Amino acid sequence: MPAAWQDATVVAIRPETPTAKTFRLRLPQPSGHRAGQHYVVRLTAPDGYTASRSYSVASAPDGSEEIELTVERLPGGEVSAFLHDAVVVGDELEVRGPIGGWFVWDGDAPALLVGGGSGVVPLMAMLRSARRSQRDGLARLLVSVRRPEDLYYADELPGPDATVVYTRQAPPGYARPPARVGAADLEPLVGRAATVPAATVYVCGSSPFADAVTDLLVASGVDAGRIRVERFGPSG
Numbered sequence: 001m002p003a004a005w006q007d008a009t010v011v012a013i014r015p016e017t018p019t020a021k022t023f024r025l026r027l028p029q030p031s032g033h034r035a036g037q038h039y040v041v042r043l044t045a046p047d048g049y050t051a052s053r054s055y056s057v058a059s060a061p062d063g064s065e066e067i068e069l070t071v072e073r074l075p076g077g078e079v080s081a082f083l084h085d086a087v088v089v090g091d092e093l094e095v096r097g098p099i100g101g102w103f104v105w106d107g108d109a110p111a112l113l114v115g116g117g118s119g120v121v122p123l124m125a126m127l128r129s130a131r132r133s134q135r136d137g138l139a140r141l142l143v144s145v146r147r148p149e150d151l152y153y154a155d156e157l158p159g160p161d162a163t164v165v166y167t168r169q170a171p172p173g174y175a176r177p178p179a180r181v182g183a184a185d186l187e188p189l190v191g192r193a194a195t196v197p198a199a200t201v202y203v204c205g206s207s208p209f210a211d212a213v214t215d216l217l218v219a220s221g222v223d224a225g226r227i228r229v230e231r232f233g234p235s236g
Helices: 079-084 117-133 183-195 206-220
Strands: 005-017 019-024 038-045 051-056 066-072 092-099 111-116 139-145 162-167 201-208 227-232
Touching: 005 139, 019 079, 019 092, 019 201, 038 079, 051 066, 051 117, 066 079, 079 117, 079 183, 092 111, 111 117, 111 183, 111 206, 117 139, 117 201, 117 227, 139 183, 162 183, 183 206, 201 206, 206 227
Parallel strands: 111 139, 111 201, 139 162, 201 227
Antiparallel strands: 005 019, 005 092, 019 066, 038 051, 038 092
16 A cells, blocks of 8 residues: 655755755654665645655665655756755655665665665665664675766765775776776675675666666676666656
């Protein structure tokens, strides 16, 4: 049965990149979400017109009433533009969720995470959950972005369990030159998948990114049955 619509209060807003913001929402009751799930945000105009979009939860499940949604502002986007340009702390938003049962991780087995651009959002919920567990090696993340200014969660993400691949411009002195994700970048994850049979690989990004990464993983010997993919396209 679909989750009911509920009013959530915006308690904090912070910028992630020049085109993305994270909105912290307080729900009437604990969200009960699983890492990888999403919520739908619905806007209603005075004339009754509605527009809704789905946004992945970036925060780890913690039993609280608060969740974080990271939203990229897309050109011409009805919902994303309103959230970026009009919503302030204290406003209420109509939301429904949590939704999703396939691309989820409950922290009970190792996870290998590969994200492209904003596809890192649901994977960040998984990484945060793993870090809270304090279990070494529970999750490892590789994220691909064009430039340093495009990296979500830049102040939090870096660590021994996270690797950033830059495809257009890398920071000064960065060891890896800018290039698309290749087999060598995935090798540490592939090697871990080979030694940890219970590991599931989660891939999230645009369709071209997800397809390319999946092909590389399979060609490197990862069983396709262990790969879960979530593709996204422009959704304003």
